[in-house]
Amino acid sequence: MRHWSVHYSICLCVVPESPRWLHSGNEFSKAEQILKRACKKNSKNKTEMYEFCKVLFKVDPASSNNLKTADPSVLKFTSLDLVRYKHIRRRFIMMVYIWFVNSLVYSGISLSIVKLGSNDYVTNALAGLIEIPGVIYSWIVIERFGRRIPLSLTMSVTGVACAATSVFSNEILVVTMGMIGKFGISASFSIVYIFATEVYPTPIRNTAFGASTLLGGLGGIVAPQILYVGVIFKQLPYLIFAALAIIAGFIALLLPETKGINLPQTIKEGEDLGTTKPFISSVTQNEKLSESEI
Known part of the structure; x- marks a missing residue:
């Protein structure tokens, strides 16, 4: 320390x-x-x-005609700005859910994947190695296809793979599906770190990213409790992981694409990001929205 x-x-x-x-x-x-x-x-x-x-x-x-005052002390932004504006608020809630599912499924698979194969050491080693191509894959696809579609795809693939582990009885197929799930969740976790920093405007980016990390990280705490449900029904934990991951994949499609655009510099630009209003990062204002725009 x-x-x-x-x-x-x-x-x-x-x-x-x-x-x-x-x-x-x-x-x-x-x-x-x-x-x-x-x-x-x-x-x-x-x-x-x-x-x-x-x-x-x-x-x-x-x-600047949009600034009510030139005094910087007046234009202070707080954590309340995360929930004060409807589009930023909706985006924050979706990002927290996606982060929560990523943390939950990643921790859940990591803790339980050794139970899928007969050799604990080989299965655990493969689960660690599969993260390397997962991270490399995420780095490649976000540069070519953006953030939204790859995030949705990797989470959906993770969900389908988790569901498949409950369907197949052959050990090789079960382990293969588990590795595909670990690959997908490793890739999506890498993407969500980048995506979460780009969908929030500069004045509250640090606060929003920190809150997303904090609330989403609770998934890692919940994961072991979900695994205990397997006492009732062996396949149930992976079915829960599958359902949550697939839902998160669909929710990711509702987020605005951020590839190739300037980061939103003001609260107004952050609120307009992904809406029908044209997003032009003029970087010439730092106003809070009027009450009619909230």
């Missing part, structure tokens, strides 16, 4: 604050200074890169 504390302390002294976060709090001068240093260190064409960063982030608060 002390070892990690030292590392975190060093990071706090070395790693600069996020320019997006500073911009969301109207601290434009600090964001500009960090971007200027980054351009000097990383860009060959420093002038061009710096001008691009200025256009992207630099805002004159006095010229």
